[in-house]
Amino acid sequence: MMKVIYALLALYVAMPLCADVTLVDFGTRDSPVRPGFTRVTHETIFATNGIAGWLDPAGLEAHDRPIPREPYPPIIYTTDTRRDTVQGRSTATLRVAAADGDVRIWMLAGPGGGAREQVWDIEVSAGSSSARATYYTENGNRALTLKGTIGASGYLDLRITTRSRWALSALVVAPADAWPPPTVKKLQQEAFLLPDDQLVRWEHAPPQREKPRSGMPVDRSGIVVFRRPWVTNIWPDDIPAADELNPTVEAFACPNEYEPLTFTILPGRDFESVMVRVADLVTDDGHVIPSSDIEVRHVRYRWVRPNYKVFGRYYRAPDLLPRFNRPGPLRKDEPFRVWMTVHVRPGAPTGIYTGTAGILLKDRITKNVPIRLRVLPIALEKDPAVTYSTYYKHPTVYINRAPDDFSRQWWTRKLENDMASMAACGYDAFLCKITASRLEDGSWRSNLGDLETHLEVARRHGLNRRGPIPCQFTYTLRKLYRRHVDDATLSGHLSGIRMPPAAFFDEVTAIVEAFEADRKRRGLPEILYYPIDEPTTAKDSIEFMVAIFAAIRKVPGVRTYVTADPARPGFAPLAPYVDVWCSNVPSVTPQQQSEDLDRARPVEHWWYPNRVAGENDHTVVAGARMVYGFGRWRSGYRVLIPWRFEAFHGAPENYLDGYHMDFFNQTDDDASVLPCVRYEAYREGIDDGRYLYTLQRWIARARERDHTDAANDAERDLQAMADTLRVPIEDHARAEAWGWSAETMDDFRWILASRIMQLMRLCGEGMN
Template identity: 35%
Template sequence: MHTHSRSFATLVLIALSLCATAALAADYRFDFGDDASGLQEGFTRVTPKALFEGGAAFGWVAGAKLDIRDKAFTEYGDSRRGKTPPPCWTCPLSEDAVVSDQPAEFVAKVAPGKYKAWVLCGLSYPYRSQYFDFDVTTGAVAERVQFEESCQFRHVFADVDATGGEARLQFAPRSLFAVCGVVLWQEADEARIQAEVLTPLRQIIDDMPPEEAAQWKLAQPVDSAPWPPVADADKQRGYLVHQRHWAEVVYPDTVPLAPEINPTLRAFATPGEYEPLNFIVYPFRELAGATVTVSALKGAKGSIPASAVDLRRVRYMKARLNYTVLGAYRRVPDPLMPLDSAEPLPANENTRYWLTVHVPATAAAGAYTGTVTFTPKGAPAATLPIRFRVLPIKLQEDPTKLYGIYYRDPLGAWASAKDETSKAYYLQKSEWEMQDLIAHGTRNITTDLWAAPEKPGEPGRFELNFDLMQQKVDTWKRYGLKGPFVLGVNAGGIFRKYLGKDLGSHISDAEAPPPEYGQELTRMCQVIEAERQKRGWPDFLYYPVDEPSTAPGAIAFMIETLKAVQAAGVKTYVTADPTLEGFAPLKPYIDVWCTQPFLPLRDEILKDKAARKVDYWCYPNHVNGENDHTPVNGARMTYGFGFWRSGFTTLIPWIYRANIGNPWNYLDGSASDFFNRTEDNGRPIPGALWEAYREGYDDYRYVYTCQQAIAKARKRGGKAAKAAAEAQKVLEYVWNQVRVQPKYKHDNLWEPRETDVYRWMVAEQIMKLEGAGGRTRPVSLFESWTGPGVAMHGRWGAGPLPGTVSPRGRPTR
């Protein structure tokens, strides 16, 4: 940080220099920083000492305390993986910023006239638990700027009336403002400024320097399918509308299929359920923007309001081929962004719109119809019909299964934030994320109680924030989360205290610790557990180390660590694969195995659980961060029918949101950013994978609801028992069609429509058992609401249940 006082002599020199050339300037470029930070070529340095007084040509209106924060990121760094990109790339303009919690005004003398302004807001300097919220005002127009922490930049474009010869910009913080610089130009110079200044700078700030970009090669999947005939009407209006199943990846150049052009959007769901629809626009020329509106879905006994349909646009991101891979990328569909009617639609590239229908809990069963209308600027609108069926089923959750996720709770940032605006932001963010977790079927999250090791002579004394944990627990209770909760504890800090070194990656530098290590870890767990019991909190699973290796030193360390945790009378949780022989020595000390693939297989898990008190959880990172953001179909299978076939109790992937540096640049940082994103105001932005989790969660709810209906029907006897037997056959058939795998990702999966058919087959049995009008032709009825089988391109896979109608509409034998 640099805090400055006025230096009048320096100010006069700068002012005289600028005045000598001002009359010749066609534009004005200012870089906010100090004498020690970088200066962007072609820009004029503006320090906090530069005050607009005494005839100065530019400067700050006196009164505000201004600080400079500077941090340059221009080179690769060293990590355990080798050379890695910085958390964001900077140029001299973006590496420094003026920061203040007080209103400030910048003024520059310019040739009289009207100007365009580009204000670069943001900073690279690391801030923890800080939310920047401020207005940038020119004249009577204010634009709000909001972002979290650091390595984020926002571009403000504004009109500036300087007919009096002065350009004025005000910065009004609610918490802090952070501004890197300003460019002013007149309309006649628009093309030149964009080409010479803004485009090159934004390339570095939003992406990376050109010389770095040259090191990354595009590895884009190529769709070699021939284009279908395009109707003259579609050509004349300038774009094509088509559709793919929501779980199919649509790249920018994915070729439409003839049966998918000008589609009817179809789906079925139960009261309270969320169900996705989508359509895709392929413009033959750039469209300057578009609006999307949906009607209410009307049925014979009521309607689903338009407000129950969430409309979003899928954004393409440059993504690594896996989350730590360097040098290759592809453009993939990932975050589902809020609609922006001003955002252009590029020519000759797919733009996908995603609709999520939230069926009201009170919705009557039956058929509903409506429309969605795409209205581009400068081109005719397109209206697509929607046909939606609400089923007379109340889905149930299996109480023996748990859907969780690794999670960084914003309440931690709330506790350490220094201003009220930031505190309010993190508190609201926590509420919105909790609502989002619940809406996606998540009932469990990870947490931690971190403390430094004991000080000398103070055994059993740890500085633990139990009041913050109490607030977290209270929030969990309000939203219905269920334990046990995985609790991280600082075993690594205690190890460092006694061994004088870190554990290393996958505790590769670990060794058998001295007895004092285990004794202190036991005391730490005892203190936490005593407070948990005192306050009536849910059970914790103690999580001392993440992903140990099978190296001899690591195993020796883990044995002593797990013994120390269990000595406190609590349960241990370890992220390791029990099928690896190297972990066999740990088995007596592990209460919960959390393994990345679905391994061991079901029979071995059930046998082990029956023999001793041990549980099996799975963290399926292959459908979270360890991928190129596209295994959407695999994510659904993992969360639904695959989870059903496994012997695992809980799914708990890593992580709800991973930000490494700039959260909107997946190519910077030591690893890719991934999974859910965040709006500037703190609302969650879902990714397609997150939506697939919810659909898998619903698949399993259909299965469990059917199982419960079968059990009830058996008890009733008679015809109900016969119907139960038939339903059991259908469930067994679906069970046998699952191609069991340790990791459901891309290969050897059901096609997305195939999964829908199996869901329908289960739903039909529920309706039969509950006397709600189930029919004997499940796929035929399914197709009447989700489209003809001919649209299901590619491999069908396993054959249909004998006696039903096949996915292609042909009777089976």
């Protein structure tokens, strides 16, 4: 019965509500046209169509890319409007007939198909109004909305320009006073949630949590402002408590530190336009943190799955942090969280800095939210023995294969921006992939030029770690395996692996020899050889891994890396061959880690904390901060390397399509990092580690200056913190599992800062 209802609803909303609504479906001559829409192909001329068409179609193309629902799930869910496009590489003008008066225009750009290295870029102008989008991947799409006015002529000209290539799927033009028509809502649902035939198969299942309070009144402005700790999620139906209202946004920070400052707007009705204007932060004696050092973003809700491989259940979660640099709408009763990040520059004077964030509704400041930031006289230090790394897909291959200059420059900027962002966040390193080529004489040639380029860019931006780099070379092994095992596939995690002949492993040794010779010639850091990701404990899998590690270790002096948990008995046969274990859970005690490092052949233990990256849960913000800060300190692990910095499978704008759910960061239109909330939590956790290490350093200095009692008091504080922390094995993604609340981390950071300043005063150093 529900399927029938949804089918009828789909037919209803696909039809124009009245003659004043113009609906266009772009595509080929033969691709399906949505009922009630007008077909526009790459050849449609307005003069012969009368509803919509091109003034000059020269150079345009039309493409139809239907993607079947089976095998399930498809990479994206195509529909009659989303499967086909008209595309162009230069300027084109689309003329649309509509009733005179003010109108709104909605356009769906993409998905364009083709190669992943193509960057799509479109700007649509209607008189003085325009909208632009730049996006990546063959499956990406964007919705553009702009204003227009139709005069006595009865038509509107839409000028389309690009710096690369554009693609259009659908167009809706409707009177401004009837906006938005149901058709737009349906098209947005299909592109950014699910089409009806899939939505009926999925259950809306938000996480279990305390029910929101009800009945919170708004004042005459139509909004209320409230504040919660930034690590606490604010959900789309949350309502504040009385003690959270009308806040002062308060925080403390040190020079050369970033600090989040947040508040939330709850509207009692819809608002078409809201903006936030942040003033300079100023001390009583005139020192200034300029507003240009305060980046303003907001939290964007996304439809997500409970787990990256779960299908059939979804909910709406706080996730990304787009820039808040232009006015946007507020939806009645839906919280809108403003996320400001202040950068306290090196050398900033100590003091209390105050200012305001003005909330503008209809271009007038309706409320001022007070801000109070205390800058401390502490030079934070970072433990050189700890490494914060990440799995990272380098865009070099897209730079090399880019189809045009704009795409090539965009991917190049992305690489530079990613490295700069990692350095600012506190990262030290990243994982790389390397390849080798087999020559006609049977020898192997290493291709480490890209690795060298990556390291040069990284060091230019401050990722200066010279330690070992785990390098995955599975792509080369897959080609080798196919040649030795009857054209078979070396599947992920070694599912269904067949043992190759001895000649396969001889060539593995030759490949590693080629890598090592090239590495030494280029003067690159040590490579940790990482052949296969996450092997299983199945008998055939373990036998293959033992053989391949033995082949690698035939090359003198090399070390190996595996993503496996050494505490699991099934991996015990690998122990004689593994130099670095990287496990998903902190299963090895600090004492065991120290003992393994002291062996004749040292063994390192790294942590692969994917559960706070978002592949399992997009909302583990407090857990992410805990893992990267106090939790890592308590666990004894010295390297964190989650998968991954940016992960997308289908359309980056839709987390429900594709086999894997998208998660963690994305890339903004200008090729800068579009961060998620958990990325901010990583940085704050790293800063917790800086406070911890700085206190440890000042304890040592105090002892050198005979301030033993104060040093002992500070050490007791550290021990008390450690004693209250549990080291969980499985549930480390929740801060509560460690025994702390969200507020506890801020409280303990302040205790650390207070002890540091006490020891600095006693030692007579560093205070201003």
